[in-house]
Amino acid sequence: MILSTELDVLPIDAKDTEPARATRPIPTALISTLTVGVILGLWGLASAYALVSPVFLPSPRQVVIALYNLVVKGFVDATLAEHVGASLTRIFGALIASIIIGIPAGLAIGTSRVGRGILDPIVEFLRPLPPLAYLPLVIIWVGIGEASKITVIALSMLPSIILSTSAGVRAVSKEHINAARSLGAGKRQVLTEVVLPSAVPSILTGIRIALGAGWTTLVAAELVAATSGIGFMIQSAAQFLVTDIVISGIIVIALIAIFLEYIARLIERRLVPWASHR
Amino acid sequence: MSILTFRNVSLTYPARTGRGGTGDKCVLDGINLQVASDELVAIIGRSGSGKTSLLNLAAGFLTPTSGTITVDGAPVTGPGADRAVVFQDDALYPWLDARDNIAFPLKLKGVPLAERRARADALLARVGLADAGDRRIWELSGGMRQRVGIARALAAEPRFLLLDEPLGALDALTRTRMQDFLLRIKAESGAGAVLITHSIEEALLLGTRVVVLAPNPGRLTAEIEAGFNAEILNGAAVADVKASPIFKRMHAGLTGLIHAGEEELAA
Ligand SMILES: Nc1ncnc2c1ncn2[C@@H]1O[C@H](COP(=O)(O)OP(=O)(O)O)[C@@H](O)[C@H]1O
Numbered sequence: 358m359i360l361s362t363e364l365d366v367l368p369i370d371a372k373d374t375e376p377a378r379a380t381r382p383i384p385t386a387l388i389s390t391l392t393v394g395v396i397l398g399l400w401g402l403a404s405a406y407a408l409v410s411p412v413f414l415p416s417p418r419q420v421v422i423a424l425y426n427l428v429v430k431g432f433v434d435a436t437l438a439e440h441v442g443a444s445l446t447r448i449f450g451a452l453i454a455s456i457i458i459g460i461p462a463g464l465a466i467g468t469s470r471v472g473r474g475i476l477d478p479i480v481e482f483l484r485p486l487p488p489l490a491y492l493p494l495v496i497i498w499v500g501i502g503e504a505s506k507i508t509v510i511a512l513s514m515l516p517s518i519i520l521s522t523s524a525g526v527r528a529v530s531k532e533h534i535n536a537a538r539s540l541g542a543g544k545r546q547v548l549t550e551v552v553l554p555s556a557v558p559s560i561l562t563g564i565r566i567a568l569g570a571g572w573t574t575l576v577a578a579e580l581v582a583a584t585s586g587i588g589f590m591i592q593s594a595a596q597f598l599v600t601d602i603v604i605s606g607i608i609v610i611a612l613i614a615i616f617l618e619y620i621a622r623l624i625e626r627r628l629v630p631w632a633s634h635r
Numbered sequence: 636m637s638i639l640t641f642r643n644v645s646l647t648y649p650a651r652t653g654r655g656g657t658g659d660k661c662v663l664d665g666i667n668l669q670v671a672s673d674e675l676v677a678i679i680g681r682s683g684s685g686k687t688s689l690l691n692l693a694a695g696f697l698t699p700t701s702g703t704i705t706v707d708g709a710p711v712t713g714p715g716a717d718r719a720v721v722f723q724d725d726a727l728y729p730w731l732d733a734r735d736n737i738a739f740p741l742k743l744k745g746v747p748l749a750e751r752r753a754r755a756d757a758l759l760a761r762v763g764l765a766d767a768g769d770r771r772i773w774e775l776s777g778g779m780r781q782r783v784g785i786a787r788a789l790a791a792e793p794r795f796l797l798l799d800e801p802l803g804a805l806d807a808l809t810r811t812r813m814q815d816f817l818l819r820i821k822a823e824s825g826a827g828a829v830l831i832t833h834s835i836e837e838a839l840l841l842g843t844r845v846v847v848l849a850p851n852p853g854r855l856t857a858e859i860e861a862g863f864n865a866e867i868l869n870g871a872a873v874a875d876v877k878a879s880p881i882f883k884r885m886h887a888g889l890t891g892l893i894h895a896g897e898e899e900l901a902a
């Protein structure tokens with residue numbers, strides 16, 4: 358949220374300070390497009406002149422073909438859609454679980470001293486841990502199936518949801534609360550009608566960050582222990598040195614991550630248009 | 636007829652500890668005040684004299700250090716819908732549109748959606764914003780926001796309206812119009828009102844009574860019956876009222892009283 362408003366503001370400032378007759382600067386988007394073009398070009402050249410063995414670096418053409426085959430025929434018993442589907446199911450399952458646990462936990466930390474006392478150390482312990490560090494333990498506890506992956510992903514998402522909820526709760530305007538109380542709100546109503554709604558922008562930001570963290574964890578967890586999913590697909594391809602599939606998989610992972618971020622921002626804008634007008 | 640009573644009310648903010656700490660600060664001392672529902676009592680005083688503290692006590696946001704505050708004999712123990720507050724910077728909810736802001740107190744009471752929206756629409760019309768129901772708060776001007784804030788307070792059907800410099804942030808032209816509006820809406824509502832202002836003119840025009848709060852510690856040092864509001868409600872032009880000798884005399888008197896406090900402080 359903060360980031361996007363900063364980005365919105367910057368170009369306006371820049372326009373104000375620009376001298377009237379200055380030549381138009383090259384648009385940033387164009388520079389980015391050129392960068393991508395140059396990288397693809399170098400990649401094409403490197404493989405065209407066989408500078409690198411195709412086992413290490415297949416040509417862009419090969420990767421495109423591999424992607425096409427992934428979509429149509431699939432790899433290790435599943436099409437690309439099925440692998441992606443398996444991964445997305447896990448991440449959204451984990452997201453729902455971490456929202457159901459994280460928002461009440463964040464509320465407890467933000468509104469009650471006792472809640473903060475109990476939950477703060479747990480969150481602070483969990484937050485800096487790399488999820489793969491506790492994956493083996495989770496596998497011992499809940500087995501190798503879907504449950505362990507969803508648990509690990511959910512655990513990696515929890516801290517940002519809890520912390521953003523509690524930060525949002527603590528930032529609620531004192532006057533908004535007083536207004537509600539003087540209009541007849543009880544304790545519970547203050548929580549549901551004022552505290553929670555005003556924390557929504559912060560919670561959504563937390564969810565967006567959690568999605569990013571969760572996606573990273575998911576792919577890593579699938580590399581280690583899974584029989585389907587985009588991470589598993591890459592891991593299997595790597596074992597047989599099918600590099601074009603590996604690269605295709607990486608591209609798909611990046612595209613999905615960008616897509617998730619985009620959807621999350623869209624939802625933020627639709628759900629809390631008032632967040633930028635406070 | 637309801638009566639809001641301050642009996643010997645004092646308020647001391649506890650000492651702040653740590654760096655930049657202060658001793659106990661006595662902000663209000665021995666306040667006695669009665670406000671009936673047919674009145675609008677205007678409280679004037681310089682910045683820092685304790686006006687907001689006084690209002691927050693009436694609202695129940697603060698508890699007096701000594702003395703009692705009652706509504707119709709029942710002690711005030713906390714905030715409640717019988718004493719609805721209108722804040723200087725509106726305190727409207729940005730996640731709700733104008734209509735749902737006004738319907739907010741009705742929602743708290745459990746009034747069904749359709750009915751509370753209908754009642755909010757009626758209030759919107761009453762405050763002259765019939766077409767603004769769907770607007771977001773940030774799309775409204777300062778004057779419109781205060782109208783929504785007042786309509787929201789009225790929706791709670793309070794016995795008293797507590798107004799903390801509700802017009803303080805408005806430009807002069809809007810402010811003049813809003814004074815007239817406030818006067819009429821208050822008279823229609825049948826609720827008593829406490830209006831805090833630092834404008835002597837506003838206090839005289841709107842108040843049935845004007846009380847002066849002197850600072851350090853806050854005490855009520857003067858009280859005058861104004862009565863200009865009845866003239867205005869009966870159709871007298873505000874300009875004529877302001878030009879009348881008696882208005883000018885009262886204005887000068889109040890200015891002197893507030894100024895006297897300043898000299899006392901300097902001495
Ligand atoms: N929470 C508080 N703690 C300590 N002192 C306060 C607090 N709130 C207000 N004060 C002090 O009490 C005095 C009166 O404040 P206030 O009631 O806001 O006055 P006014 O509304 O007339 O400007 C001021 O000197 C202010 O610094």
Ligand SMILES: [Mg+2]
Nearest residue numbers: 683686687688
């Ligand atoms: Mg004040």
